[in-house]
Amino acid sequence: MAKAKIKFADVNVTVTVPVGTRIIEISEKVGSYIAYNCREGDCGSCMFTVTEGYDNLSRPSEYEKATLLEGYRDIIEGWRNAPNLESLEAALVRDNLVGRKCRLACQTQVYGDAVVAPLGS
Numbered sequence: 001m002a003k004a005k006i007k008f009a010d011v012n013v014t015v016t017v018p019v020g021t022r023i024i025e026i027s028e029k030v031g032s033y034i035a036y037n038c039r040e041g042d043c044g045s046c047m048f049t050v051t052e053g054y055d056n057l058s059r060p061s062e063y064e065k066a067t068l069l070e071g072y073r074d075i076i077e078g079w080r081n082a083p084n085l086e087s088l089e090a091a092l093v094r095d096n097l098v099g100r101k102c103r104l105a106c107q108t109q110v111y112g113d114a115v116v117a118p119l120g121s
């Protein structure tokens with residue numbers, strides 16, 4: 001069975017897993033601070049950042065993309081009182097939507113080596 005290496009940057013742990021393993025299955029075991037709730041791609045709480053190897057992960061489904069977009073809206077709403085809201089929104093869009101770095105751990109399968117971290121770490 002093919003294997004891939006995933007590094008969880010927040011806890012500095014690298015593990016070798018079978019191709020097709022979901023990020024959420026690994027993050028729990030290594031103690032990463034990637035959060036989760038529904039495990040079905042609905043709540044958006046498992047958003048994480050891909051630092052390296054984005055193309056070595058499964059492609060996001062339309063359902064995952066919709067949940068990610070709703071997650072971005074929630075984060076921006078939480079920043080409504082931030083003094084520099086405009087620049088925060090620009091940074092969020094640049095780093096996640098445009099850079100395509102953000103995924104849902106419960107929906108993302110590993111196909112090759114990558115480095116991941118909790119959102120905002």
Ligand code: FES
Pocket residue numbers: 035036037038039040041042043044045046047067104105106107
């Ligand atoms: S745990 Fe709810 S979307 Fe992943």
